[in-house]
Amino acid sequence: MLGRAASWLLRGGCGPWRCPGSKSCSPGWRGAATLSVTPQRSLADEPVCIRAAGLSPHQEVTLRAQVLTDSEQMFDSSAQYRADDRGLLDVSRSPSLGGDYLGVVPMGLFWTLSPASMEMPYQKLRPCTNLTGRPMRVDLSLHSGHTQAGMIPGQILAKQVVERWYSKPGVRWIRLREGKIRGSLFLPPGNGPFPGVIDLFGDEGGLTEFRACLLANRGFAAFALPYFGFEDLPMILTDFHLEYFEEAANYLWKHPKVKGPGIGVIGSSKGADLALSMITFIPKVKASVCISGCNANTLTDLYYKDMHLSSVTCNIDKIIRLDSGVLDMSGSLSNPNENQKSIIPLEKAEGHILFVVGEDDKIWNSKLFAEEAIKRLNAHGKDNYELLSYPGAGHHIEPPCSPYCFALIDRFLGHPVLSGGEPIKHCYAQEDSWQKIQEFLHLHLH
Known part of the structure; x- marks a missing residue:
């Protein structure tokens, strides 16, 4: 290979x-x-x-x-x-x-x-x-x-x-099918052990591997974890059970190439609120990177043991169709404060959290959601967080190899959806945040 x-x-x-x-x-x-x-x-x-x-x-x-x-x-x-x-x-x-x-x-x-x-x-x-x-x-x-x-x-x-x-010589790529979990594990060159990170993307579904592969080049044992739309996983968004993500965390934590005492998780969009739920409820998760996320559970209900988080919903009547035919969804997500049972109780998290947001996010107001999460943490005497907020950046903040996208076809709506951001400012945000995400994970997983 x-x-x-x-x-x-x-x-x-x-x-x-x-x-x-x-x-x-x-x-x-x-x-x-x-x-x-x-x-x-x-x-x-x-x-x-x-x-x-x-x-x-x-x-x-x-x-x-x-x-x-x-x-x-x-x-x-x-x-x-x-x-x-x-x-x-x-x-x-x-x-x-x-x-x-x-x-x-x-x-x-x-x-x-x-x-x-x-x-x-x-x-x-x-x-x-x-x-x-x-x-x-x-x-x-x-x-x-x-x-x-x-x-x-x-x-x-x-x-x-x-x-x-996307890979330098010596990086190992292992396709996983262990128990209920599916995905790809990327291991850096050398004997290790390495800090372990689970990588989650948004509601596009399927298996997205490029960020995990790049993380392996930077010294992380990175597990690209799909959660629907892949192999025998549910093909559509259904109610999620956090036990699936806990099984993945346990697998990575026990891997002989992974160092303890815990692991990290990085999530974008829907994957970001899952990353927040993981650090809140799964003790082995010690660091969580939340990119363009929400402080509440989104899109579908989440269950874990005797816990249930309902989901904030999207009001399709508030979606605006622009003259170009692109859909603006920025005002369609319900206010999490109107559904307290959907808000993630982040005050229970013992690890560290990094919020990464674009101030021109047009999918939803991720900056506001990060501020609400920080407000809740402060109210409980917590200071285990950092915030990276980028003017001119949109929703899809990815590694700097990813070109800017004004809008993307939504797999559910079948129409292009506005992402937000200005091309060059957004890409500089990707460059800056990529380095700081790595620094954050290395700091809190060492």
């Missing part, structure tokens, strides 16, 4: 430990245009350096990025630049003058990848299915002139291929 990843190391390929700005990124000579990317092979959550040389002084050019997915979908992005008086272009210093973003945004081409014009809109760019054996290939091209949207690009001056890996 790791053959290709190992082979480029043996060939002397530049890996994630080779930082941008190394000698291989130095500009070429005047003459034929060249395009360089350093490192050319890197982990998907790491920055790269893009430079061009051999251009005419102040020459106008367009940079394009293209990705063809496993399902043959094309994603692309572009930005317009002007070379300096030496005919050089450094994307980390030069501002984009047009295209999919403006200003100095070193990773802008990667952050603004979206479905190409011939593809169905509002789709999310996801990595290849074989995370540990194959990279995502990004084709970069340098064109003459400033290409406007919908126009044929100018002459190609130079090309470069970039490989974005």
Whole structure:
């Protein structure tokens, strides 16, 4: 499974430990245009350096990025630049003058990848299915002139291929089918033991592995845990029983590669309130990261032993259809304070909690929900929390390899739903929060 990843190391390929700005990124000579990317092979959550040389002084050019997915979908992005008086272009210093973003945004081409014009809109760019054996290939091209949207690009001056890996050599991928639990376990290279983390996503269902795989590169034994819509799990959202998540926590905690005394959990959207319930009711959970979550149980009732949390509901009459056809759901979730039996009793949690929210979240008001949770903790004399709040960020805050999505097709409604956020501010929030999430988990699981 790791053959290709190992082979480029043996060939002397530049890996994630080779930082941008190394000698291989130095500009070429005047003459034929060249395009360089350093490192050319890197982990998907790491920055790269893009430079061009051999251009005419102040020459106008367009940079394009293209990705063809496993399902043959094309994603692309572009930005317009002007070379300096030496005919050089450094994307980390030069501002984009047009295209999919403006200003100095070193990773802008990667952050603004979206479905190409011939593809169905509002789709999310996801990595290849074989995370540990194959990279995502990004084709970069340098064109003459400033290409406007919908126009044929100018002459190609130079090309470069970039490989974005989700796993470095030595990461182990284990598909789990133990008792009632399903999912994928990713183990870092080495003997360990490692801090253990359960990874939960939202109501899209199925198994989402890329974040857990990236966490394994950062020293965590990460368990991507689906809870519906996968194999023999329920295919739709039904009442949940926390015993399923407790079984997963016990499995990870007992694993010989996992260090104690407890484990962590990271959850997004619906997965975030499950992460809060886990740290509240399951003693082995010592750290919980709640991304764009709610302080109450959402979407379906939750049971655990003799405990029952009802769910806050979504009022479809409050969903707004925008002129573009995109649905705005931001005002549709009922106020948790009107259903006290749905609110998670976080004061019972003995571990530490990190709330990560975007202040322009259009799925629901995750900042308000985090503030309500903190208010409850403070009322009970608790200070076991941190809050990361990002202006201009929307709902889907993921690792920095994930491009911004204005709206996504909802699997239940069948229509695009507004996510919120401004593209570049949202992506900077992803970059910043990803580092701080890792720091939080390492701190409280060591």
